[in-house]
Amino acid sequence: MTVSSAAPPPVSAIPVRGGIWGRQLDRYPSHGPRALYLGIVVLATITLYYELYVQGSVATQLAASLHMTLVYLISISIVGNAVGALASVVAGLADRWGRANLVVYGLALTGALVLFGLAGAHSKALYLVMFAAVSFVEGIILVATPALIRDFSPQLGRASAMGFWTLGPVVGSLVVSEVASHTLVRHPDWQYQFRVCGVVGLVVFVLAFLGLRELAPQLRDQLMVSLRDRTLIEARARGIDPEQAVAGHWRQMLRLDIIGPAFAISVYLLFYYIAVGLFVVFFATTFGYSEDRANALANWYWGFQCIALVLTGLLSDWLRVRKPFMVLGGVISSVGIALFAIATTHPATTYYHFVVIILLISIGSAIAFASWMAGFTETVESHNPAATATGLAVWGSTLRTVVVVALIGLIAVIPAASTLVDQGSEVAAAAAGATPILTADENAAVKAVAADPTIVTRVQAIASQDSAQLATAQQLTAQTQVALAANPNDAAAQVQALSEISGLTAAQVTQVLTLGTQDQTQLATAQAIDTSTQAALQANPNDTAAQAKAVGDIATAFHISAAAATARFQALALVPTADLALLATDAKPVQTAATQLKALAAVPAADLALVQKYGGALQDAKVLAELQYLQTEGPIVAQAQKDDPGQWQTWWWICFAGGVLFLPFVWLLKGRWSPAKAREDAAAHHDAVRRELKALRQAAASGE
Numbered sequence: 001m002t003v004s005s006a007a008p009p010p011v012s013a014i015p016v017r018g019g020i021w022g023r024q025l026d027r028y029p030s031h032g033p034r035a036l037y038l039g040i041v042v043l044a045t046i047t048l049y050y051e052l053y054v055q056g057s058v059a060t061q062l063a064a065s066l067h068m069t070l071v072y073l074i075s076i077s078i079v080g081n082a083v084g085a086l087a088s089v090v091a092g093l094a095d096r097w098g099r100a101n102l103v104v105y106g107l108a109l110t111g112a113l114v115l116f117g118l119a120g121a122h123s124k125a126l127y128l129v130m131f132a133a134v135s136f137v138e139g140i141i142l143v144a145t146p147a148l149i150r151d152f153s154p155q156l157g158r159a160s161a162m163g164f165w166t167l168g169p170v171v172g173s174l175v176v177s178e179v180a181s182h183t184l185v186r187h188p189d190w191q192y193q194f195r196v197c198g199v200v201g202l203v204v205f206v207l208a209f210l211g212l213r214e215l216a217p218q219l220r221d222q223l224m225v226s227l228r229d230r231t232l233i234e235a236r237a238r239g240i241d242p243e244q245a246v247a248g249h250w251r252q253m254l255r256l257d258i259i260g261p262a263f264a265i266s267v268y269l270l271f272y273y274i275a276v277g278l279f280v281v282f283f284a285t286t287f288g289y290s291e292d293r294a295n296a297l298a299n300w301y302w303g304f305q306c307i308a309l310v311l312t313g314l315l316s317d318w319l320r321v322r323k324p325f326m327v328l329g330g331v332i333s334s335v336g337i338a339l340f341a342i343a344t345t346h347p348a349t350t351y352y353h354f355v356v357i358i359l360l361i362s363i364g365s366a367i368a369f370a371s372w373m374a375g376f377t378e379t380v381e382s383h384n385p386a387a388t389a390t391g392l393a394v395w396g397s398t399l400r401t402v403v404v405v406a407l408i409g410l411i412a413v414i415p416a417a418s419t420l421v422d423q424g425s426e427v428a429a430a431a432a433g434a435t436p437i438l439t440a441d442e443n444a445a446v447k448a449v450a451a452d453p454t455i456v457t458r459v460q461a462i463a464s465q466d467s468a469q470l471a472t473a474q475q476l477t478a479q480t481q482v483a484l485a486a487n488p489n490d491a492a493a494q495v496q497a498l499s500e501i502s503g504l505t506a507a508q509v510t511q512v513l514t515l516g517t518q519d520q521t522q523l524a525t526a527q528a529i530d531t532s533t534q535a536a537l538q539a540n541p542n543d544t545a546a547q548a549k550a551v552g553d554i555a556t557a558f559h560i561s562a563a564a565a566t567a568r569f570q571a572l573a574l575v576p577t578a579d580l581a582l583l584a585t586d587a588k589p590v591q592t593a594a595t596q597l598k599a600l601a602a603v604p605a606a607d608l609a610l611v612q613k614y615g616g617a618l619q620d621a622k623v624l625a626e627l628q629y630l631q632t633e634g635p636i637v638a639q640a641q642k643d644d645p646g647q648w649q650t651w652w653w654i655c656f657a658g659g660v661l662f663l664p665f666v667w668l669l670k671g672r673w674s675p676a677k678a679r680e681d682a683a684a685h686h687d688a689v690r691r692e693l694k695a696l697r698q699a700a701a702s703g704e
Helices: 033-067 069-092 099-118 126-150 156-167 167-183 190-211 228-238 250-255 256-268 270-287 291-319 325-345 351-381 385-412 413-430 439-451 454-465 467-475 478-486 493-504 504-517 518-526 531-539 546-560 563-575 576-599 605-616 621-668 675-703
Strands: none
Touching: 033 069, 033 099, 033 126, 033 156, 033 167, 033 190, 033 270, 033 413, 069 126, 069 270, 069 325, 069 385, 069 413, 099 126, 126 156, 126 351, 126 385, 156 291, 156 351, 167 190, 167 270, 167 291, 190 518, 190 621, 250 351, 250 385, 256 270, 256 351, 256 385, 256 621, 270 291, 270 351, 270 385, 270 413, 270 621, 291 325, 291 351, 325 351, 325 621, 351 385, 351 621, 385 413, 385 621, 413 621, 439 454, 439 605, 439 621, 454 467, 454 605, 467 493, 467 576, 467 605, 478 493, 493 504, 493 576, 493 621, 504 576, 518 546, 518 563, 531 546, 531 675, 546 563
16 A cells, blocks of 8 residues: 555644754655764764773773772773763753754764873773763763664664664674774784774764754654655644653653663673673683784674674564564573583683674674664654653663673672782783893792792702802802813812812912822821921921920821831921921811812702702892792682682673573563564554545645
8 A cells, every 4th residue: 555646735844953053854854864864873873882892802901001900990880880870861851952962062072081081091090080971971872872763763664773773882892892803913002992992983973063963853753653654744743842742751751661671671781791891801811812812702793793783673674573583582692691601611612612602692682682672662652752762761771770780790799800800910920920020030030939839948948958068059159160060070170169168279279189199198197296296396396305295196196106106207207398388277278178069069969050040039039029929819819710710600690690581571562473463553554644644635625
């Protein structure tokens, strides 16, 4: 059936505020302009979500740079969503004020805040304030944009239009991960991501400022089922009082079939919101992914979701039903989330295994959400088309309130992830010998002890047991130690070692060793004589009393007869006095040094090497402080690494429960389950439009 092609009754233009300041249209736009306006709204939505989600791509780096704990980082999102919930309520005034200017000038504000505020934040407190400001503006705009989509899309094309609108959060997330995964290597500073995002936001503001328009209240306040209703809507518009149309709009929207589905979709989207903000954190702490690898994995989620959103919208409009798609998508995504939860505690789960699971979640949630947006706006229209923004404000504030509560719960559920983000990187750097404030040697010692903590006890045991030998080793130069280690029988190295230990020159040591070998018996004889007797003999070699005393000392020392002792004394007299003087002064230091060197040689070379390598470092205050930090925080981080997968798994099961809870609320929304019944409703509506147009023409003709 078609509407008669006869000219519609003349309708006076309704009063509007036109141009780039008022932006109102007094006629429903034709296909070309309508597509332009819808395109600008979708582009604005993509940009706004890009600005809102960009921090997730550099979450770990941002937290480290501004000294945020994971709890603080999540708290930023909590504050942002709380402020956004308040802003969504304020956005309900868009039914009175209009939508276009809220979007246009909101884009200018958010672009500037991201480019100059967030990118320039030098402290976590300033960052929090800037993010809250961005969230407030976006809380308003993200109610106004779906309202504009609804205004420009009749119900029979609503799912397609909402499918394109839901590209906003999805493509926004895709842009975040695409830009990050392709630029983080070349531009590792987190501020770069915000600068790019801010510039994009300001460019889109210029496009929206020049091109975006909206329907006058008299046009948008009516229910439009198909584009064929255009003539009737324009004919009715002159008789509509916008103020009367929105009277009592909050009371009309606070109904079970509005609040219930708004709550249901909010808990259903729990997985999505955590994926947006903390996918990088999850994969970094649980599976050790880098930021660019985690973002690359997210690209699969967002890319396929874009395709599924558009196809779902087209198919839902073709079949003219929403509810079957909501249920189908809810079931598919819930299965995917269950598989994701199971995979979380399996460290062997591969990258492409996650890709398959993520595609289930991505495609299922796209099917459910695109059809839900269409069904929800149609339910709002069934109560009052003029209160569309108010109904969307109920949804927006409910969604953000649920996210706030969920994020608070998340902090309690995943404390291990907080530990890994807060201390994990520092502990890992220390264990890997990469602490910036330590030298290469200090880092090497810390790394070795971290890998083998017994080094400390072994060094301490060796130092206690062989303290004298280690003191001897410290008297030797490194060159001498190397030479002796290479060949313990190296005579030159031994002489040098005895020189370094005794304090005598190498020549003196050599002479003592030579004389000691050559005159070994005489040297022993001399050592048996009392020192006072030796002094008397040196003063007067012919002192008979001293000679007799010396012979007695020799006989006593060696247990020999007087005759044998006399013979040894006479042999001693043949040794040059200078040699005896040298031996008297230097022999004992050399002998002591030889004893110490022999004791040192008895210490295992491995023990000496261990002490030489780590002994000094283990007395360094900075090394000891780093080892103390590892000793304190290392076990905590290790325990967190064990607990982290299980805690994340608990959270994913909560998300799964949200998906299941979503399903029964589908029945509260308006709309048919049967495509055949939906076609009958559309035909009946078309007949009613034809009858009303006919009556208007007849009234116009009779009035002429």
